[in-house]
Amino acid sequence: MNATDFVETDFARVASGIAFAYLFPIVGYVLGVAWNKFIGAMDQGTSKRWKTACLLLPVLFLGMMVKVRFGNIRDVWLQSPVLMSVGYLIFGLIMPSGLFVIIFKIWRPLDRE
Numbered sequence: 355m356n357a358t359d360f361v362e363t364d365f366a367r368v369a370s371g372i373a374f375a376y377l378f379p380i381v382g383y384v385l386g387v388a389w390n391k392f393i394g395a396m397d398q399g400t401s402k403r404w405k406t407a408c409l410l411l412p413v414l415f416l417g418m419m420v421k422v423r424f425g426n427i428r429d430v431w432l433q434s435p436v437l438m439s440v441g442y443l444i445f446g447l448i449m450p451s452g453l454f455v456i457i458f459k460i461w462r463p464l465d466r467e
Contacts, residue, residue, distance in 0.1 A: 364426040365434075371423060372445050375415035383408040405460055409453045416446065 386404055390396035396404070420427065431438040 364429045367423060367426045368419075368430050368441075371419040372416070372441070375412045375419060376445075376449070378415070379408045379411035382411070402460055406457050409457050409460075412453060413450050416450065 383404070386408070387396070390400070390404075427438070
């Protein structure tokens with residue numbers, strides 16, 4: 355195994371971790387909503403809690419990925435700091451911030467005039 359194979363393997367692991375962190379909660383949310391539509395058990399409070407849990411999962415998974423795969427992330431960073439900086443900016447700052455904004459909008463009380 356040469357150095358480029360090592361970097362590609364680390365990059366693939368980091369990319370698969372990020373993909374899992376964002377795609378798994380989407381699939382879980384869709385399956386949960388479909389199941390609740392089928393049995394008719396979701397009220398407004400349950401819907402808010404379900405959406406919040408599914409929106410918090412990517413943040414939890416990203417945190418777990420950083421803790422468990424820190425060596426892979428460091429190796430990719432050393433080989434491609436610009437790519438990792440852009441990836442961190444998008445997937446580590448902007449998207450989680452957007453998720454928190456969505457969560458706050460879900461729980462914001464409705465203004466009725």
